[in-house]
Amino acid sequence: MTIDFNKNNDGLVPAIIQDATTKNVLMLGYMNAEALEKTKATKLVTFFSRTKNRLWTKGEESGNVLHLVDIKVDCDNDTLLVSVNPNGPTCHKGTDTCWGEANEASYGFISKLEGVIEDRRLNYGPKESYVSSLFAKGINKVAQKVGEEAVEVVIEAKDNDDNLFLNESADLLFHYLMLLQAKGFTIKDVVDILKGREK
Template identity: 45%
Template structure:
């Protein structure tokens, strides 16, 4: 969808579109800022989040100085077309204070797998030295797939010959490496959870 084709009610809001930024993996609200039509156009075309600074009177890309950028996953407007919700994959903390969110920290998510995926995505983006996860991304798809094959064999072995505790541990190892593969292929956790939701109906 092109920005110039959007029927936005910008006159009603003095030319500036309130934009809520949400983490696509955890659902946490990260920040609120404003876009004009040009910032919206650049956001759509570059897949990076741009805003209009009301104090500096210019466009700015989130992360242009800190490198903590926001990669666009999806966006949608409210019913009046005068507010935007944009879902992102953040690279590093969003708030200038160094916190994850400009609204402060929130209680830990009850979705442990979503939290795990977010950590993996962060390792992919930052590639910290000494990180096993980062080393998998650096090694590439063949290495990641080899680890999945290895962990699958460990699960079969645990199921046949070992304890339930060991089976759980090996299952988590497989899930972890599967998440690494999904992140490598650019597949977000939300896409996986949505597919799971489709399968709730009995077959």
Template identity: 45%
Template sequence: MNIDSLKFDEKGLIPAIVQDAKTSEVLMMAYMNQESLEKTLETKTTWFYSRSRQKLWNKGETSGNVQNVVSIDYDCDEDTLLVKVDPTGPSCHTGNYSCFYRNLSGEGNMADRNMLYKLYEIIMDRKKNPKEGSYTQYLFEKGVDKILKKVGEESAETIIAAKNDSKEELVYEASDLLYHLTVLLVECGVTMDDIMKELENRHK
């Protein structure tokens, strides 16, 4: 389909819903004009049009949280885009993974099954962009031996929590274990997709 066939509004804009290509989570919604869409197709990173500043902007230009474009689909009415991306960090300017981190019930987001992917991306971001005082940065600085030691300690604490027959304690310790295990995966260059593919193969 030719870009000219898309239905831009009277201001020359079209809404673009940005979705994580791996987890299918909606990350943000912004507007594109024809120029920003062309630049998105050309650079393979997301470009949008700011209605308030009336200028183009490249996602991650200042934060470093670039969105690498996997595909761009359009809806049946040809007036909305679905941009699937591989994000290199949080998509929201608040630091949240997605701009949609609140709900009308006032209870905050419900836990979702994609949290392990989010955790991986956050830890990867800490490795690429160290922050002073970050515990994750401290682990990476100490290296794999320190990370392995923590994985061992958290494994033992998870076992103790299970033996204590305390669900609350087990949830807490298992979460610590998953965090440290994810740090180990990032340090060793193993992706969450690698793990999911292995589990899928075992299931088959």
């Protein structure tokens, strides 16, 4: 790993700190060559503090250290991406990130879709929304729809029409997300179970 510490004439490079699991950006700090070497040696993220003019290990006073997982350098060799497992909140103000956001896992479009389902369930009437109408019929109806969609996926899996198979798979996933909400859960709860099974 070649890093250009002299590009800015101050011997420092930006270090973007990212949670290794959630992939959320937690903070931005600066490292010089000595801070990088200490980070690698101790497996605790260490920066060069421009205000204190010294090396500074994150959490050295609060205990909210950042455990090193991986370090990557960008294409210009002048910025680091540091993957970590945080021990507590990262920001000195007590928040998970320096942008005041919660460090929660997001599953991209799936999380957005869960939000849409929740909104339709809570804020729309049965005549305004298919989702609302299905929830209004109760959990048995929601569960039945998941079963029906699962059977349709199996049927289409045996045929050669990939478009139908993928559309039925989308229907199954959509209704499964509804069933999870009907039971008071989200996809995160399922992912947590799968992570617990990881060997």
